[in-house]
Amino acid sequence: MIIRDFSEDDRNALRNIYLVSRRQTFSxxxxxxxxxxxxxxxxxxxRILVADKDGAILGFISCWLQDNFIHHLFVHPAYINQGVGKALLxxxxxxxxxxxxxxxLRRNENALAFYRTQGWQIEEKGEGKPGDYFLMSYQ
Structure with a gap:
């Protein structure tokens, strides 16, 4: 598996991963x-990075560079628990x-557990349109 920058050829695969993953995760x-x-x-x-294994797109992470903020991390459900999220992060x-x-999101217990195992800390609680969330940081 390699982590590389997004190319326009990835768009349809990433659209699908984003849709399928959100529908499954946000029950x-x-x-x-x-x-x-x-x-x-x-x-x-x-800026979007893509996890690619022999041409198969496994997941992506998108970042708002100006604020050193990770906005999205999504892995196709078929590749969860295979190191894809960790590599992207x-x-x-x-x-x-x-x-x-x-x-x-506070209700996303699997993601919270994952981030904690990767050394992330909860800094504050917040409320937003998609639901209550934790602001987390990595030092």
Whole structure:
């Protein structure tokens, strides 16, 4: 598996991963309004890294560079628990200035457990349109 920069050829695969993963993960939301095009608007202006294994796109991470903020980390459900998220997160941390931050929905217990195992700390609690979240940081 390699982690590389996004290319336009990746767009359809990433749209699919974003849609399928959110529908599966966010079971407490009404996800019926999610569309493939959500990826385009939700990552606009961000740097996107892609996990690629022999041409198969396994997942992605998108970052808002100006704020050293990780906005999205999604792995295709078929590749969860195979080191994809860890590899993407490590590469993003390496390209950003510390501290790096992200928001994780409080109800997303699997993601919270993952970030904690990777050394992330909860800095504060917040409320937002998609739900209550934790602001987390990596020093």
């Amino acid at each position: 407490w939301f009404d996800t019926s309004g999610y569309t493939l095009n959500d990826f385009d608007k939700d990552t606009e202006g961000e 490590s590469e993003a941390i390496a390209m950003l200035n510390k501290p790096v931050t992200l928001k994780c």
